[in-house]
Amino acid sequence: MEKTQRWLKMGKDREIQGLEIYYPEIYLKANKVIKCYNELLIEIIQRAEKENWKPDYWHAITIAITVDLIRTILNMQADLVKEAGRMLREEYDGDRRTT
Incomplete structure (x- = not known):
């Protein structure tokens, strides 16, 4: 405790x-x-x-969970970046067609 x-x-x-x-x-x-x-x-x-x-055991568990969480968050962010890039390309292509 x-x-x-x-x-x-x-x-x-x-x-x-x-x-x-x-x-x-x-x-x-x-x-x-x-x-x-x-x-x-x-x-x-x-x-x-x-x-x-033992402290080294629970510390290893907390580190592993933290790394997995960070990896998951970064993968989610990478997906967002890809989507933002796709949206920007569509916007750029649309602007080029109207000019």
């Missing part, structure tokens, strides 16, 4: 900043992702305490 309490103190002030003024709804959703990630880490630490995992 001690590890969980320490993590709660460390992770509670983490949030995405800079969007709250211009895009409050995006800011709120982005911070929900951070909150869920923090809750996931807390669950892992609680299980580690309950099952007496």
Whole structure:
């Protein structure tokens, strides 16, 4: 339980900043992702305490999950970039035809 309490103190002030003024709804959703990630880490630490995992074991699990999440997010972003590129090409081709 001690590890969980320490993590709660460390992770509670983490949030995405800079969007709250211009895009409050995006800011709120982005911070929900951070909150869920923090809750996931807390669950892992609680299980580690309950099952007496060694620190290197639960740390390896948190790293693996983090890497998988980042990879998934980057793949999603790559898909968005491809779609944006396709849309820009269509727009450019449409502009060329009208001039």
